[in-house]
Amino acid sequence: MIHSLKTVVNPRVNKDSKARIAELFGDEEIGKAVRFHRSFPQYEPTPLVSLSQLAQRLGIKGVYVKDESFRFGLGSFKVLGGSYAIGRLIAERAAVDSGSMTFEELKSDAAREKAGEMVFATATDGNHGRGVAWTASQLGHRSVVYMPKGSSLTRLQHIRDAGAEASITDWNYDDSVRIAASEAEKYGWEVIQDTSWEGYVEVPLHIMQGYATMAQEALSQLQESEAAGPTHVFVQAGVGALAGAVVGYLNAEMEKSPTVVIVEPNKADCLYRTCKADDGQLHRVEGDMDTIMAGLACGEPNPLGWEVLREYADVFASVPDGVAALGMRVLGNPLQGDPRVISGESGAVTAGLLSMVMEDENYARIREEIGLNADSVVLLFNTEGDTDPYMYRKVVWDGYGKVPKSDGRGEQQG
Numbered sequence: 171m172i173h174s175l176k177t178v179v180n181p182r183v184n185k186d187s188k189a190r191i192a193e194l195f196g197d198e199e200i201g202k203a204v205r206f207h208r209s210f211p212q213y214e215p216t217p218l219v220s221l222s223q224l225a226q227r228l229g230i231k232g233v234y235v236k237d238e239s240f241r242f243g244l245g246s247f248k249v250l251g252g253s254y255a256i257g258r259l260i261a262e263r264a265a266v267d268s269g270s271m272t273f274e275e276l277k278s279d280a281a282r283e284k285a286g287e288m289v290f291a292t293a294t295d296g297n298h299g300r301g302v303a304w305t306a307s308q309l310g311h312r313s314v315v316y317m318p319k320g321s322s323l324t325r326l327q328h329i330r331d332a333g334a335e336a337s338i339t340d341w342n343y344d345d346s347v348r349i350a351a352s353e354a355e356k357y358g359w360e361v362i363q364d365t366s367w368e369g370y371v372e373v374p375l376h377i378m379q380g381y382a383t384m385a386q387e388a389l390s391q392l393q394e395s396e397a398a399g400p401t402h403v404f405v406q407a408g409v410g411a412l413a414g415a416v417v418g419y420l421n422a423e424m425e426k427s428p429t430v431v432i433v434e435p436n437k438a439d440c441l442y443r444t445c446k447a448d449d450g451q452l453h454r455v456e457g458d459m460d461t462i463m464a465g466l467a468c469g470e471p472n473p474l475g476w477e478v479l480r481e482y483a484d485v486f487a488s489v490p491d492g493v494a495a496l497g498m499r500v501l502g503n504p505l506q507g508d509p510r511v512i513s514g515e516s517g518a519v520t521a522g523l524l525s526m527v528m529e530d531e532n533y534a535r536i537r538e539e540i541g542l543n544a545d546s547v548v549l550l551f552n553t554e555g556d557t558d559p560y561m562y563r564k565v566v567w568d569g570y571g572k573v574p575k576s577d578g579r580g581e582q583q584g
């Protein structure tokens with residue numbers, strides 16, 4: 171199969187009515203998640219890095235990277251979602267007010283006594299499970315984590331080190347999710363899954379609201395730095411929960427909506443396919459989805475994420491692995507004067523795409539679709555650090571992951 175860099179412009183964009191996203195992702199609701207995260211002893215806002223030399227080279231006004239490799243010492247943004255959802259469930263059982271709940275309160279003997287010992291189950295390709303395992307053990311509870319076949323052994327070890335009973339299954343990501351849910355039902359565990367399905371919406375909504383802490387920090391850091399914009403936001407997607415949360419928050423809180431680009435691997439481009447088909451159905455990708463972007467190897471869109479993206483995302487891109495590899499090298503080897511950002515496969519793909527479309531004249535069409543020019547201020551999210559150090563070195567040191575060559579028509583084959 172030929173893999174290529176493909177984009178589709180969303181024909182359904184409609185950014186006029188903000189009532190629904192303001193209700194779910196506006197400051198009032200997201201403030202609860204932000205307050206909860208701030209109550210963790212490990213809490214610190216992650217850095218918002220300005221890559222001004224890179225921006226100059228690419229011919230745009232600014233490039234900002236929210237660097238989640240620093241989040242709670244766990245290497246990715248994911249813990250924001252799992253921790254908030256777990257917090258809400260414990261609060262409910264322990265009769266603690268979820269609008270003001272704190273880490274200390276949920277960890278207290280009183281809360282533990284009321285809630286009893288809880289077990290949180292999930293499926294993960296690494297980062298989400300690590301966040302769930304860490305939060306459960308920080309708050310004195312248990313966790314059971316299922317990983318898809320082919321998962322990185324280092325990531326499995328990280329999850330075990332964080333306190334979970336974790337194993338690698340024989341199934342792909344979406345089937346591992348089904349196993350986690352059925353085992354949880356059998357044993358009476360709570361499912362903490364970062365995607366929703368019929369009858370399972372509250373936990374995934376809280377997970378998305380937890381992710382929005384990252385967007386809230388980024389926007390206030392941009393405002394503090396008096397930087398303009400952002401005019402553009404690039405967000406990577408697996409099931410699209412992260413993207414839905416970020417795009418929901420920014421649209422709810424920014425006066426002028428930014429142009430949004432959603433980026434997925436070719437091998438797991440379920441949102442791209444859903445946008446392209448434009449038939450009112452969610453489109454899935456099946457099979458192994460063997461991409462180096464393990465965090466984005468999800469074949470079934472999150473319905474709530476899609477609900478936001480359907481109206482607020484402007485362009486969907488489906489890209490080969492080489493784009494992520496390029497992003498890892500660009501961020502890890504900065505131009506003189508720019509800080510270094512250590513970014514893993516799923517974290518770097520947006521930086522790779524931005525660099526490619528700005529540097530290669532054959533992508534002028536995509537550049538125009540996205541509306542990138544000298545006035546553009548682009549916000550990116552480095553959603554993970556080198557969470558698989560072996561793969562990181564394979565890409566950044568050994569040069570694994572060729573940048574696909576353009577065929578001259580603004581579409582690439584590689």
Ligand SMILES: Cc1ncc(COP(=O)(O)O)c(C=O)c1O
Binds near residue numbers: 297298407
């Ligand atoms: C590092 C990283 N980035 C991005 C994502 C994508 O998040 P979502 O599945 O909500 O689209 C994930 C998901 O696991 C991830 O681990």
